Amino acid sequence: MIVAPTEFTVRGITYSIRVAVAEDAAALSHLRVQIDGESENLDRESGEDYIDAEQFAQIIKRDNDSPRHLFLVATVDKRIVGFSRCAGTQLKRLSHKVEFGVCVLKQFWGNGIGKHLLQQSMSWADSSGIKKMVLYVLETNENAIKLYKKLGFEVEGILKQDKLLSDGNYYNTLVMSRINES
Template structure:
């Protein structure tokens, strides 16, 4: 396993992007619930598919032992404020690709944290023989779609009326992929 730890600075804002550690599990459990409650861009509502501290510890252990998974966190001072995961599989026919997901606390939007997590994940994928990174994004998340396109992702399809949001309307999900350059 190669440890990723990168110091980042945006204007006068500093943070660290690093691999998740088991000691992060309690914080990750709490911020995942908080992030889910702060946006409708993600699949879950606040508290759905809850992962407790022990489950996060196991997930982190499993990811550290896999050459197809990467779990990153963003730390500001001593606080975890965001995370991303690349999840692959050992199935031979699918082993060339990983699924990317990201979440950042709303108070930390606009500092380039999501971009930093994406860049570190793509660098990891490119150096670990991953041929394709996939993701899905809500059609209304235009800022994220623009970011992904700027980093080589292409729209591969649209899942029509895929998500029911709090306004009672159905929205499409955009499926995107990036092939190794």
């Protein structure tokens, strides 16, 4: 299913959300390294599990060719400032669900970009017959948890002492999901 580009204006910032294309690959490779270094909310530190432009191009192609995947980017003045992915599987027993992940440059936090990426993904999932969206969120990411709950996600479980952060302490990860009952 195709997701139409959508424009939003929040707090004077206008941004667009659209499906990723091959030409985004180099920018996404650079962006991912930058975002990973800005926050401990994600799994990686800056430069870990590096994905180069060619690998991103392959991911984009695979996602765009699959009815169970969605790769979205958020742009401000044609610059990619965030992205999200829904990844599913063709395995029959799991084909009803996708995993959602999102990241946004820190300077653009608070402008609804993550929320709109998630809402666009939820609309896509609902219209694609996907019954369940799953995501993982660090217990300390209170703003994200509040947003996910507001959008209908519920805590399904807790992965205890799941992540070691720079303060030397282990933190839990919440497993959250949203089930489309329709």
